[in-house]
Amino acid sequence: MSSETSAGAPLIVKDVVCGFCGLGCDDLVVEVAGREVRPKASVCPEAARLLRRLEPAGEAGPVTDEVYDQARRLLDVARAPVFAGLGADIEGGRAILDLAIRHGGVLDHAASDGLFANYAAVQRTGWLSTTLAEVRNHCDVLLVIGEDPAAAFGRFFERALPAEALFAASRHVIVLGGSLGASARRQLGGATVTELAADDPVAALAALCQMVSGPAPRGASFGGAAAEALAEAAAALKGAAYAVAVWNAGSLDRADLIAERATRLVDALNVTTRAGVFPLGGRDNVIGINQLLLWRLGYPLRTAIRGEASEHDASLYATGAALKDADLLVWVSAFRPEPPPAFDGPVIVIGHPDTEFATPPDVFIPVGTPGVDHAGTVFRMDSIVSLPLGALRVATLPSVAEAVRRLEPVR
Amino acid sequence: MRIRLRGGRVLDPTNRENAVARDVEFVDGRVVAPTGERADAEYELGGAIVMAGGIDLHSHIAGGKMNLARLLMQEDRRAYPEKILPGMSGSFCGCGGGRAVPTAHATGCRYAELGYTTVFEPAMLGSNARSAHLEMADIPNLDTGAYLVLGNDDFILRLIARGAPQEEINAYVGWMLKATQAFAIKIVNPGGINAFKFNARKLDLDEANPHYEVTPRTVLTTLIRAVTELGVPHPIHLHGCNLGVPGNDETTLATIAATEGRRLHLTHLQFHSYGTEGDRRFSSSAARIAAMVNANPNISVDVGQVMFGQTVTASADYMSQYRNRGLANPKKSIGMDIELDAGCGVVPFEYRDKNFVNALQWAIGLELFLLVEDPWRIFLTTDHPNGGPFTTYPHLIRLLMDRDFRNAQLATLNKTAQAHTLLGGITREYSLEEIAILTRAAPARILGLADKGHLAPGAVADIAVHDENADREAMFSKAKLVFKDGRLIVRDGEVVDLAPGTTHVVRTEFDTAIEGKLDAWFDRTVGLKAKHFRIADGELRGGRGPTVLTCVGGAS
Ligand code: SF4
């Protein structure tokens, strides 16, 4: 929803699209009064925090030409820059990519750890997955591996398992190695919930997988989960018309192994019934930037452009590792005030105006927030659906795309 | 800016010019009648063949499934690194690489080098349309467009199941074409992808969907009627039931009969022309099917020729791709149920000439090419990348134009396959004029692009110039010159410039009363509001918006 107020009269804006966690809620209600933004309804705590603008008077303003000049000088002398954070909409991503193509350097996103844990499984065997609308309407048994999804994706259950479904006759949520909080329970309403404690979810999941695909493994418990409870879960999954497995690789230890076992579990289920993985993640448009790199460079994030070629390496070009050999960090974070990681060399931050720094960067270019200050496109966590963010107020700061395009050499 | 091409021979089947020696002139991106006026640039062609830019009406170049394929097949990308473009004065454009699933830039550049200037993505999902358009915006040197996949979406199946009037179906189709900025309607395995979500593993033409009890035949005839009544120029673009299944020849014949004379385009027909004869229960039905195509002027087809080597198959037909995933090479594959809309399956594949099935698939494709008589109703495709990458087109053209070459290739294939094909006995060789029909004149006509595919005054100055060469593969591998909208983009087979393309869309009239229902459907059932599903004109081609073809609705 694109709506702006010029005067100070409060305006209720409905159907606001949210680009923060990757779940893609598009029904938020906010009140806008001049430069103030107050979340009103259909907003999770994370979105409420990131949308709220209460003291615009103290906001950082746009920076001067000199600041851009300084950034340009740093870029010109850098031999091995790292472009990280990359919290930007697609247009911002395009601009950063063009900049990286011009200067060379490594590209990675702040939220890519989970993505690459999952890719360890995808690139080896592939997987069978599903998207939000399918989960909403088909899923009768949902397997949650690890923590409560509502912790990082506030409205997950409300969105994924609403009471009304076209096809699912009932809803059963099985949580392996975690438990659901009050918010999740409230969203789930009448759904059945089974919590299965496990101190080693990888081992428990492996056993569950084996129980689904063939003769049950021998033992009284696996990874701390009772064999009997696991067998019940396996039976529920096999009996489902459409089972779905979710996990947040960004918050799990050994997430690559979880992804690999969940993939195997879903493969096994599909022999007789239908099932899909639905990996959780997608904060700050990490999926969109990753998609952009795939169609532009042919590689996902964690790719280095050097000379006239690019090269991908999921460990070598992860931000932390890449910074060891870098001589410049360009940190982009437009969705939230997230400071850059510690780095010895020069740092350019193109970021949220409220960012607080332990050490001030060499250059700070405050930018507007996509979905608050300007329109933009972001991808949902399933990588299929992308959404148009609107502007809620007149921007005083440039977008990432505008700021980065100003870093192009002066002609 | 006036540009003149002198001393070429014009091959323009639309205007019945068969290698006519004359000048071609264009001003500001449009062809004009030749004048004596001073030109800003002149090119001496020395008898080279001048044609309209090539048009590929079926090539998977954008959208989520291609990105999944890129992700899965990093080896393809690594094996085909960035191409240095000396003609671009050494300027690196970040053009990426890849062969089976090239990047957006590589797609635009490789197509341009072959003389193509317009390519249609044939399987855009509504739920993924925004992403497909973002990707198409990054393809240089090509105009694009996309066919919207319908017929597996729960909205239409619900309409059909409850016996909604055709007007309501038409309104939905019209709304969807506009909302997703699409150019035509594609049906992939009619209702089958949806049935797979209810655990059906196959769905024949007259088999009922386990949930909706709607048959593929009904989906097909309902949508044929919709595009006919809405006046969409391109007929329904159909990827039929039972892709790749031996015995699907009967389905294909029954599908043609089901049209009852209405227009229908059967895509990648090769994959749907399999009989069950012989010890291996796998045989060619190309002759039967070609005869049926010949007898039914309402039918057009593209072949989806198999070309040997490594590729990756990417299709909305998750039902079929799931069935074929055991054949994956390398051994990995991706499948996805998508958004009450459709699905997708990505399966890497290596077609091997010594393999009986693959060799026979190759022969079946060529049999179809050579046995379908009317060059205006058959199109040159490999279903890129499913049968092979589009970069193999020059080789395919030589196979069609050069019988000795074809038979020499045939002689190297799997021996049993050789014994099961008529190919060696077919004497037909395509003429240059016929190739020009297959690759530009006929696609423009069947897509309703009046100012493309020919070189009469008023045509878009998308022009390909090829030096004559008896080795047709060499001739078509590197265009001598290519102009996009009058701008030189290729010289001597090398890209020298990147021109922005446009995206073609159609708009039809439709009853807007459907909007209330769609608002409720998207909001409550899909979980995404209709207004956010809808793509604004300004979201296409970096804000430049689409090129709109307005349809005039007709009677059914
Ligand atoms: S759950 Fe995610 S998408 Fe939904 S409102 Fe919260 S942050 Fe936004």
Ligand SMILES: [Zn+2]
């Ligand atoms: Zn295709």
